[in-house]
Amino acid sequence: xxxxxxxxxxxxxxxxxxxxxxxxxxxxxxxxxxxxxxxxxxxxxxxxxxxxxxxxxxxxxxxxxxxxxxxxxxxxxxxxxxxxxxxxxxxxxxxxxxxxxxxxxxxxxxxxxxxxxxxxxxxxxxxxxxxxxxxxxxxxxxxxxxxxxxxxxxxxxxxxxxxxxxxxxxxxxxxxxxxxxxxxxxxxxxxxxxxxxxxxxxxxxxxxxxxxxxxxxxxxxxxxxxxxxxxxxxxxxxxxxxxxxxxxxxxxxxxxxxxxxxxxxxxxxxxxxxxxxxxxxxxxxxxxxxxxxxxxxxxxxxxxxxxxxxxxxxxxxxxxxxxxxxxxxxxxxxxxxxxxxxxxxxxxxxxxxxxxxxxxxxxxxxxxxxxxxxxxxxxxxxxxxxxxxxxxxxxxxxxxxxxxxxxxxxxxxxxxxxxxxxxxxxxxxxxxxxxxx
Amino acid sequence: xxxxxxxxxxxxxxxxxxxxxxxxxxxxxxxxxxxxxxxxxxxxxxxxxxxxxxxxxxxxxxxxxxxxxxxxxxxxxxxxxxxxxxxxxxxxxxxxxxxxxxxxxxxxxxxxxxxxxxxxxxxxxxxxxxxxxxxxxxxxxxxxxxxxxxxxxxxxxxxxxxxxxxxxxxxxxxxxxxxxxxxxxxxxxxxxxxxxxxxxxxxxxxxxxxxxxxxxxxxxxxxxxxxxxxxxxxxxxxxxxxxxxxxxxxxxxxxxxxxxxxxxxxxxxxxxxxxxxxxxxxxxxxxxxxxxxxxxxxxxxxxxxxxxxxxxxxxxxxxxxxxxxx
Numbered sequence: 232x233x234x235x236x237x238x239x240x241x242x243x244x245x246x247x248x249x250x251x252x253x254x255x256x257x258x259x260x261x262x263x264x265x266x267x268x269x270x271x272x273x274x275x276x277x278x279x280x281x282x283x284x285x286x287x288x289x290x291x292x293x294x295x296x297x298x299x300x301x302x303x304x305x306x307x308x309x310x311x312x313x314x315x316x317x318x319x320x321x322x323x324x325x326x327x328x329x330x331x332x333x334x335x336x337x338x339x340x341x342x343x344x345x346x347x348x349x350x351x352x353x354x355x356x357x358x359x360x361x362x363x364x365x366x367x368x369x370x371x372x373x374x375x376x377x378x379x380x381x382x383x384x385x386x387x388x389x390x391x392x393x394x395x396x397x398x399x400x401x402x403x404x405x406x407x408x409x410x411x412x413x414x415x416x417x418x419x420x421x422x423x424x425x426x427x428x429x430x431x432x433x434x435x436x437x438x439x440x441x442x443x444x445x446x447x448x449x450x451x452x453x454x455x456x457x458x459x460x461x462x463x464x465x466x467x468x469x470x471x472x473x474x475x476x477x478x479x480x481x482x483x484x485x486x487x488x489x490x491x492x493x494x495x496x497x498x499x500x501x502x503x504x505x506x507x508x509x510x511x512x513x514x515x516x517x518x519x520x521x522x523x524x525x526x527x528x529x530x531x532x533x534x535x536x537x538x539x540x541x542x543x544x545x546x547x548x549x550x551x552x553x554x555x556x557x558x559x560x561x562x563x564x565x566x567x568x569x570x571x572x573x574x575x576x577x578x579x580x581x582x583x584x585x586x587x588x589x590x591x592x593x594x595x596x597x598x599x600x601x602x603x604x605x606x607x608x609x610x611x612x613x614x615x616x617x618x619x620x621x622x623x624x625x626x627x628x629x630x631x632x633x634x635x636x637x638x639x640x641x642x643x644x645x646x647x648x649x650x651x652x653x654x655x656x657x658x659x660x661x662x663x664x665x666x667x668x
Numbered sequence: 669x670x671x672x673x674x675x676x677x678x679x680x681x682x683x684x685x686x687x688x689x690x691x692x693x694x695x696x697x698x699x700x701x702x703x704x705x706x707x708x709x710x711x712x713x714x715x716x717x718x719x720x721x722x723x724x725x726x727x728x729x730x731x732x733x734x735x736x737x738x739x740x741x742x743x744x745x746x747x748x749x750x751x752x753x754x755x756x757x758x759x760x761x762x763x764x765x766x767x768x769x770x771x772x773x774x775x776x777x778x779x780x781x782x783x784x785x786x787x788x789x790x791x792x793x794x795x796x797x798x799x800x801x802x803x804x805x806x807x808x809x810x811x812x813x814x815x816x817x818x819x820x821x822x823x824x825x826x827x828x829x830x831x832x833x834x835x836x837x838x839x840x841x842x843x844x845x846x847x848x849x850x851x852x853x854x855x856x857x858x859x860x861x862x863x864x865x866x867x868x869x870x871x872x873x874x875x876x877x878x879x880x881x882x883x884x885x886x887x888x889x890x891x892x893x894x895x896x897x898x899x900x901x902x903x904x905x906x907x908x909x910x911x912x913x914x915x916x917x918x919x920x921x922x923x924x925x926x927x928x929x930x931x932x933x934x935x936x937x938x939x940x941x942x943x944x945x946x947x948x949x950x951x952x953x954x955x956x957x958x959x960x961x962x963x964x965x966x967x968x969x970x971x972x973x974x975x976x977x978x979x980x981x982x983x984x985x986x987x988x989x990x991x992x993x994x
């Protein structure tokens with residue numbers, strides 16, 4: 232700006248124009264600040280008594296439960312945890328720019344590939360020092376889940392929950408059903424329920440992720456845990472006969488699923504189980520959130536997805552695990568490490584579970600005496616598992632699962648014919664996605 | 669597109685300060701210039717700032733996304749950008765099962781908006797222009813959907829179409845096993861279901877545009893045609909409609925824009941599941957989110973840009989031609 236002469240600045244009284252200029256500048260700054268702060272954390276300078284924490288726990292129940300954990304920590308250590316909570320979907324969508332900007336010291340995240348991805352990109356701090364103290368609190372499966380591809384620890388698990396087939400005890404009693412343990416029993420039960428005018432399997436796939444769970448269950452029952460891992464990692468081919476067999480089995484039970492699934496949310500599908508119109512529902516234990524009446528919740532029970540291949544039995548459990556990670560250059564690393572150590576104790580988990588009984592502790596040391604029967608069962612199921620999986624969108628690349636698998640499985644659910652062309656399309660798209668970076 | 673043309677103005681305005689600079693050298697002393705130094709500074713600031721913002725936010729970003737369309741990038745660090753040439757486009761045209769349906773749906777969106785809500789809006793405008801009683805009330809009622817955010821409209825209609833508890837299925841009793849009508853999930857139905865919601869809003873929009881156009885029609889024209897013994901339909905067809913030509917152009921442009929930028933309604937409705945894929949939704953799905961495919965998403969955005977250009981360029985050419993003639 233060559234016109235910026237001294238004379239321009241020598242007028243003492245603010246004219247209308249300078250006012251306007253000032254206002255324009257202020258408006259510009261005002262518009263800029265929220266944009267910048269939207270991607271950053273709460274951004275206060277490093278107060279030695281404060282650790283900042285970015286949280287995706289925006290729903291009422293988990294939010295309160297997490298707050299209780301931090302309050303317990305404050306009481307114990309005198310350190311304040313400054314929580315920056317964002318809507319959980321937004322948090323997940325913005326995680327990329329969030330971690331590259333000025334993230335909080337510690338943030339909530341998922342175990343599995345989704346954690347390893349950011350660890351591999353150098354956006355998280357390895358926390359082997361934390362694990363030296365807390366390793367004894369966790370079973371081996373949890374330890375494995377907390378490591379990055381480089382063998383270092385990046386994650387502290389807090390809680391987990393299994394996926395299973397949920398049903399109402401009273402309904403099973405009324406019709407004299409028995410819990411099926413094999414595929415044939417399962418199909419026979421579906422047939423019987425249909426005769427009894429029940430919807431055998433409640434289903435809602437509007438959000439596109441529930442179908443991923445059905446695929447996972449049939450896949451590791453039929454082909455085993457190792458094949459699940461290879462397939463998710465992009466190593467095994469989707470045109471493999473093994474994958475085809477999963478879809479064949481799925482097509483066999485698809486007629487027993489609730490109609491019009493692609494237009495229904497999981498909450499609406501859960502309501503059909505609540506109202507005893509449906510016999511079973513394959514979902515995570517969070518389905519219990521829809522059972523608002525305590526008596527109904529009491530009546531809720533679940534069983535593991537039936538065995539398909541006896542070689543694998545029911546040895547794998549899908550148990551998504553949530554916990555914490557440390558961002559790449561935390562402002563208060565010393566206290567951040569101490570907080571992570573606390574979060575890895577049974578004490579922290581018990582504080583969480585007291586307020587959110589729909590999940591179970593990731594640690595085997597946590598006190599299980601206060602568990603509801605449902606939690607006890609979930610705990611036993613996970614503790615007895617030979618292998619734990621996370622979920623398709625946590626075990627594989629999120630871009631692959633969201634842009635390829637979700638629409639593909641919606642298509643299959645709606646119209647199970649034409650599996651072959653669907654699978655070759657998935658395989659072609661998978662190759663290009665996994666080839667890039 | 670309208671923003672494009674209005675944004676051109678600051679750029680044009682930015683030229684004069686530069687042009688006056690040589691004049692300053694030629695007339696160093698003597699008579700006072702029309703603009704003081706402060707005026708010119710203010711002018712430069714007022715024209716320069718929008719120009720800079722325009723360049724930074726429109727042109728730089730547009731060219732950046734065109735460049736990114738030939739790369740793969742996960743959005744983490746600039747060193748992870750890799751040049752892949754036409755790979756993204758090849759993949760898009762040959763492998764993406766959602767791409768061609770998306771293009772088709774954008775076209776259907778435009779055709780439906782032009783074919784149904786536009787004439788309906790014109791019809792309503794003509795009726796309301798007759799100074800009937802409660803005209804203002806009707807105007808407000810029809811225009812209300814336009815004021816509402818698309819996200820809200822999507823949410824409201826999604827409740828109406830909800831297959832289990834929604835208004836429609838409950839009324840016609842189609843929410844029981846065996847009689848199910850899946851308005852949201854069935855790809856043969858969902859696009860049309862959403863288009864009804866879109867038309868509901870678009871009709872009000874068109875009505876207001878035509879109403880404004882009709883207010884500008886010279887009353888003496890009507891008088892003359894009625895003196896000539898023309899009936900109402902003949903007057904409309906031969907006298908009124910031809911004078912609405914400028915409004916029709918605006919309507920066409922607005923409808924094209926609506927068809928190309930259709931996004932929020934569908935995203936809230938069913939996130940662009942099979943049957944309702946749109947280009948804008950594919951862009952978002954690929955770019956926003958964890959480990960995003962920014963290069964691939966940009967390639968889709970470039971296709972969308974090209975389609976817009978194909979529509980916009982003939983319009984601009986004809987407008988400029990008309991201006992030159994005038």
